[in-house]
Amino acid sequence: MNFLYLLVDLGAIAVPLLFSFHPKIQLYKRWHLLWPSILLSLVPFVIWDSYFTKIGVWGFTPKYLVGTYLFGLPIEEILFFICIPYACLFTYYCFRIYFKTDYRLKNENLITAIFLCFTAVMGVTYYDRYYTSWTAVGLVAFLLFLRFIVKARWLSLFYFSHMFLLVPFFIVNGILTGSGLDEPVVWYNNAENIGVRIFTIPFEDIFYGMLMLLLNTFLFEYLLSKYPVPENKDLETVSVGQ
Numbered sequence: 001m002n003f004l005y006l007l008v009d010l011g012a013i014a015v016p017l018l019f020s021f022h023p024k025i026q027l028y029k030r031w032h033l034l035w036p037s038i039l040l041s042l043v044p045f046v047i048w049d050s051y052f053t054k055i056g057v058w059g060f061t062p063k064y065l066v067g068t069y070l071f072g073l074p075i076e077e078i079l080f081f082i083c084i085p086y087a088c089l090f091t092y093y094c095f096r097i098y099f100k101t102d103y104r105l106k107n108e109n110l111i112t113a114i115f116l117c118f119t120a121v122m123g124v125t126y127y128d129r130y131y132t133s134w135t136a137v138g139l140v141a142f143l144l145f146l147r148f149i150v151k152a153r154w155l156s157l158f159y160f161s162h163m164f165l166l167v168p169f170f171i172v173n174g175i176l177t178g179s180g181l182d183e184p185v186v187w188y189n190n191a192e193n194i195g196v197r198i199f200t201i202p203f204e205d206i207f208y209g210m211l212m213l214l215l216n217t218f219l220f221e222y223l224l225s226k227y228p229v230p231e232n233k234d235l236e237t238v239s240v241g242q
Contacts, residue, residue, distance in 0.1 A: 004064040005076035005185050008175055012168070013083035016090035027093055033227060034089060037219035042081045045212055046071055048134070049081075057130045057192045064185040077186075084172070084209075085216040088165055092217060095161040096154075101221070105156040112155065116143055119207055122194070131193040135204050139211045146218065154221055162213065169209065173201045 020027035027034065050072045052058055060074050068075040095103075105111065123136025146152045177200040178184030188202050196203040 001063055002066055005060075005074065005176070006066055006079070008172060008185075009076055009079040009083040012087045012172055016087045020090065025094060025097065027090060030093070030224070033223040034086070034220055037216055037223055038082055038085045038089070040219055041085060041212065041216045042078070044215075045081050046073065046078060049073055049077060052130065055130070056189055058186060058188045060186055061183045063183070064181075081212070085213065087168070088162070088213050089216055089220055091165060092158065092161045092220075095157055099157060099160075101154045101157055103157045103160065105159060108156045108159065111159055112143060112147055115210075116140055119143075122207075126194050129192050129194065131188070131202070131204050131208075135208045135211065139207050139214075142211060142214055146214065150218070152218065152221070154217065158214065158217055162210075170199070170201065173205055173209075174199055177201050177205075 019025060020031075053060075053072055060077065065074045065076060070078055119136045119139050123133050123140065126132040126136075146155060175181070176185045177188070177197075179200045184200065193202050193204050198206075
């Protein structure tokens with residue numbers, strides 16, 4: 001049982017890692033760009049996670065952990081910020097090969113506006129709750145940065161590809177938050193969130209996960225634009241700001 005969180009991490013990355021070598025995908029040829037994107041994104045989230053763990057916004061049930069800690073966090077929690085982004089970037093990359101970054105949703109601007117407005121209202125309404133307010137501020141600020149400063153062309157592709165991750169999201173987060181378990185792997189202090197759960201998953205997890213994956217995707221797209229790999233002709237490389 002003390003390997004449960006580790007098994008969740010490894011289960012999330014196993015298939016995407018294996019299929020990275022598929023001849024029609026060949027994500028391994030982008031590893032020199034993908035791994036730095038993930039590791040750079042990991043830094044702010046580990047700092048954030050470590051602080052929130054220290055002040056009791058959330059925490060971890062020891063019986064599901066191997067017992068190794070780094071920066072005040074279980075090693076499994078740090079692996080979470082590696083394994084989950086890899087799996088999600090793999091999915092995004094597969095859609096990117098097929099649709100290219102020129103793919104457009106008719107309602108991209110509306111979708112962005114809905115996320116911005118809803119998250120901003122949530123953050124203002126629950127300004128005194130750490131998880132809600134920090135997540136809201138982070139997502140609103142980063143979406144505004146992507147929409148109006150970077151003018152990212154890949155937002156439609158991000159929205160579309162990540163719709164297909166909803167089922168894995170509910171499975172992974174459901175397990176971690178206690179679905180089918182005596183206790184949650186990761187527990188949350190409801191005084192620091194709005195107290196609404198989707199099954200066992202705190203509502204804020206949707207926006208926290210979105211912020212994490214937006215950062216990973218932004219860095220990956222940026223590096224793809226700066227350091228193209230010419231031998232793979234199936235992938236169009238465009239500027240992150242186009």
